Amino acid sequence: MEHASVEGGNHRAWFQRNRLLWGIILVLVFALGRFFQTVMWRRWFDSPDFQTSVAFVFFLLLWFLLMAIGLIAGGIVWLTKTSWRELGWKREGAVKAIGLGFLGFILIYVNVVVWAMLGGDMEPPETLAPSLFRIMVVAFFAFGLAAWVEENLYRGYLQPLLAEKVGGGQAIVWQAVIFSVAHLGYLGHFMEFAAAFVTGVILGWLRERSGGVVAPYVAHGLFWMLGAFMVVSS
Numbered sequence: 001m002e003h004a005s006v007e008g009g010n011h012r013a014w015f016q017r018n019r020l021l022w023g024i025i026l027v028l029v030f031a032l033g034r035f036f037q038t039v040m041w042r043r044w045f046d047s048p049d050f051q052t053s054v055a056f057v058f059f060l061l062l063w064f065l066l067m068a069i070g071l072i073a074g075g076i077v078w079l080t081k082t083s084w085r086e087l088g089w090k091r092e093g094a095v096k097a098i099g100l101g102f103l104g105f106i107l108i109y110v111n112v113v114v115w116a117m118l119g120g121d122m123e124p125p126e127t128l129a130p131s132l133f134r135i136m137v138v139a140f141f142a143f144g145l146a147a148w149v150e151e152n153l154y155r156g157y158l159q160p161l162l163a164e165k166v167g168g169g170q171a172i173v174w175q176a177v178i179f180s181v182a183h184l185g186y187l188g189h190f191m192e193f194a195a196a197f198v199t200g201v202i203l204g205w206l207r208e209r210s211g212g213v214v215a216p217y218v219a220h221g222l223f224w225m226l227g228a229f230m231v232v233s234s
Contacts, residue, residue: 015079020161024178026075026153030067031182037063049232050141052133060137064144072152087156088213097210101218104206108223111198119191126231135228142224143217151217154179154200155207168208176200 015022038048044059045051076082130138154175162171179200180193203216210216 012079012081016081019080019082020158020165022075022080023153023158023161026071027158027178027182029075030071030149030153031184033063033067033071050134050138050227052131052137057137057140060141060145064140067149068144072149076152076157082157086160087152088160088207088211089156090212090214093210093212094214097212097214098218100206100210100215101222104202104215104219105222107202108199108219109226111202112195112223115191115195115198119189126233127229128231130228138225138228142227143221146224147217147221150179151203151213151220155203155216156213159204159207172201172204172208175204179203 041059042048045053045056050056076087077084158178159171159175162174165171166174176197177200180197183193183196203220206215206219207213
């Protein structure tokens, strides 16, 4: 038993010594997982839009267990012994961070609209009056999956490690590059990748400006909440 404990400690020590490399591996795992999630989403539910069914809720819960708990809590917090505070979850300045998050949401929305227009997409999205169930489903996806996983991974974990190597400014750019490239198989053309890159820069700036991940988490989650009021077609 003691020998097994020592081996387990040695294995975890590797993750702590090679945090940046492990972060890149986690990005690859996440990108692959999201690709399969997208494929299954469209195949099982015949639409990229959010569904108001019990089956869809269980589908999201499955990915919550795999990504939000397995990838973040297990792959980062447990294996690398990175605390939630080190990831950027701090009570100090929370009100200011939430305010910055709302500003970030506006910047991201404008960014996405501008790139869509540059790409020739002048059609406004189809809007709808959502049910309470749809709002709850989208909120769970927005804040429990998309924003939670990506902000902890890219801005909470990777960005500070990159900052140790290249400085804060370059770290914002590099994590945005990784963030956008990791969307391969999910985004369709150059304009969407450009929008994803600038979104990554905005979220990285919020992380640097606020000193935590609350601001980018709020901005990211609010942006995905638009899916409650718009029909997602791609």
